[in-house]
Amino acid sequence: MDDSIASLLIIIAISVGVSVVTFWGLGGLVHVAYYKRRRDRAHEWKLQPKRFLKDDLVRHSFKLGGFNIIIGGIVGGTFSWHVVNGGWSTLYFDLARWPDAPGGMVTNLVWLPVSALLCYAMIDAGLYYSHRFMHNKWIFKYIHRWHHRYTAPVIFTTTATHPLEFLVFQFFVMLPVVVVPMHWSVYLVVVLYTYLIGMIDHCGIKVQWPLPFHTGNRFHDDHHVYFHCNYGHHTQLWDRLHGTLRQENRRYGEHVFGGKGAPSKAKAKSSKSDLDSAASAAQ
Numbered sequence: 001m002d003d004s005i006a007s008l009l010i011i012i013a014i015s016v017g018v019s020v021v022t023f024w025g026l027g028g029l030v031h032v033a034y035y036k037r038r039r040d041r042a043h044e045w046k047l048q049p050k051r052f053l054k055d056d057l058v059r060h061s062f063k064l065g066g067f068n069i070i071i072g073g074i075v076g077g078t079f080s081w082h083v084v085n086g087g088w089s090t091l092y093f094d095l096a097r098w099p100d101a102p103g104g105m106v107t108n109l110v111w112l113p114v115s116a117l118l119c120y121a122m123i124d125a126g127l128y129y130s131h132r133f134m135h136n137k138w139i140f141k142y143i144h145r146w147h148h149r150y151t152a153p154v155i156f157t158t159t160a161t162h163p164l165e166f167l168v169f170q171f172f173v174m175l176p177v178v179v180v181p182m183h184w185s186v187y188l189v190v191v192l193y194t195y196l197i198g199m200i201d202h203c204g205i206k207v208q209w210p211l212p213f214h215t216g217n218r219f220h221d222d223h224h225v226y227f228h229c230n231y232g233h234h235t236q237l238w239d240r241l242h243g244t245l246r247q248e249n250r251r252y253g254e255h256v257f258g259g260k261g262a263p264s265k266a267k268a269k270s271s272k273s274d275l276d277s278a279a280s281a282a283q
């Protein structure tokens with residue numbers, strides 16, 4: 001076999017292997033530890049203690065999420081092979097990428113966290129806008145609804161989406177590698193962190209320890225409960241900016257599109273009675 005094809009297959013195998021072990025393996029361990037062993041104590045650990053996904057939907061997410069993660073491993077592995085073989089991207093391998101930069105090595109080292117933050121913000125924005133786009137009435141019905149079947153998400157639902165949607169999200173996760181100059185290890189850390197956030201956001205378990213630049217996992221769990229709000233992945237920044245954060249006094253649901261909810265029933269009633277009394281006063 002051609003050496004280059006052999007190396008491509010090896011890299012893809014490693015990439016798929018890591019994805020599968022973390023998804024089915026680690027994900028499976030967490031699932032058994034909570035959903036099987038502590039099911040009777042759900043009020044202690046579960047974000048939605050009274051609601052459990054039906055067994056057939058858990059199995060469905062296990063298969064669909066696994067299928068997508070394998071696709072992700074193949075795409076990611078092929079890209080890694082491209083980069084390792086000197087293919088173009090904005091990733092670099094030498095820590096002293098700009099030896100003549102003012103400040104020398106210090107500037108090169110400072111760039112590491114700065115590029116990580118840029119990459120992080122770019123992925124966060126890409127995932128927010130593409131996710132919000134998925135909540136368009138038509139796209140939601142035919143594509144994104146696949147992911148919203150899981151109203152009480154479990155860890156396997158992280159990647160259980162329509163495969164087309166999975167590829168769109170993967171595109172935005174990979175976009176920084178042709179935009180932001182960054183050390184390959186910086187990108188790897190940001191991608192693994194993105195994956196970890198996805199798993200934590202979907203596990204359905206109250207996670208007590210706060211993660212940096214993340215606002216807790218009830219936020220996305222609520223997205224599965226209320227549907228058209230809380231679109232952000234890493235942070236709430238974009239939701240705050242566009243007013244799509246869930247509000248206590250608004251009504252949400254599968255058929256309430258637009259990201260900003262509808263007037264709550266009580267409020268709608270009171271404004272109707274205000275109108276009625278205003279109308280009778282005017283008569």
Ligand SMILES: [Zn+2]
Pocket residue numbers: 131135144148223227
């Ligand atoms: Zn959604």
Ligand SMILES: [Zn+2]
Pocket residue numbers: 147153202220224
């Ligand atoms: Zn989700």
